[in-house]
Amino acid sequence: MLDDERCPDCKRINEVLSRVGDRWSVLVVISLAEYGTMRFNELKRNLGISQRMLSLTLKELERDGLVNRTYHPTIPPKVEYNLTEMGLSFREPVSALGFWALENLSRIDAARETYDEAVVK
Amino acid sequence: MLDDERCPDCKRINEVLSRVGDRWSVLVVISLAEYGTMRFNELKRNLGISQRMLSLTLKELERDGLVNRTYHPTIPPKVEYNLTEMGLSFREPVSALGFWALENLSRIDAARETYDEAVVK
DNA sequence: CGGAATCCGCCGTGATACTG
DNA sequence: CAGTATCACGGCGGATTCCG
Secondary structure, three states: OOOOOOOOOHHHHHHHHHHHOOHHHHHHHHHHHHHOOEEHHHHHHHHOOOHHHHHHHHHHHHHOOOEEEEEEOOOOOEEEEEEOHHHHHHHHHHHHHHHHHHHHHHHHHHHHHHHHHHHHO | OOOOOOOOOHHHHHHHHHHHOOHHHHHHHHHHHHHOOEEHHHHHHHHOOOHHHHHHHHHHHHHOOOEEEEEEOOOOOEEEEEEOHHHHHHHHHHHHHHHHHHHHHHHHHHHHHHHHHHHHO
16 A cells, blocks of 8 residues: 555565565574574574474575575485575675664663653653 | 574574564655655655554654654644664665665565475476 | 464554544 | 544464374
């Protein structure tokens, strides 16, 4: 329901954000970027994510071409995940965002304190 | 419920994403960055956002110190919003993300098509 | 081990109506 | 014009169970 005439890029921006704005997706990408290749339960333990959400998230990331999935039909089964080239390139802007955030967290906290103090009256 | 021992940064990353991962917040910041100063209904029309969500979003952004709110007690009332210095600096990493997205949208679409085709069997 | 399927509570979001 | 308040709905996400 966005006004395309006054904000022609909003639709694309929204499409982007709905893809990359997901909390779990970004965390999975960051983990894979840091550790290289990881197994399903390895990611699960590392992120504290539920099986359901990890499964859904990985499926989406694989569908979007950000993550490779390798299935080893052993017993017990073994499935490994790692980033594709696009997944790796995606990490750059995300890292920039994370870096900005870490740099400004204290400023944000201070601003909140000031704001809350003024609101309570 | 994140495992701090195996992923000590996850908590902070989550905190960051919950702040900047919001769809409307980012769109508001981008609009203000592009147009400078805007009024409430101007933002509303421009983004196609509901009154409720715009009100909540602006309040959060002001609380976090990213947006300045200026109230003119005229009749009818007039309220203007613009970015703070931190809000302006926030735009850089967000723009990087948007730029990456625009560059890779076609690749993502292609990956989805391939994936979907393979899944349907 | 790596999922898929089901159930269900919570809440983000929009629509609507009201206020100053 | 710039909000606030209320309601109703859809979907995200966790817990649980079952399967290959």
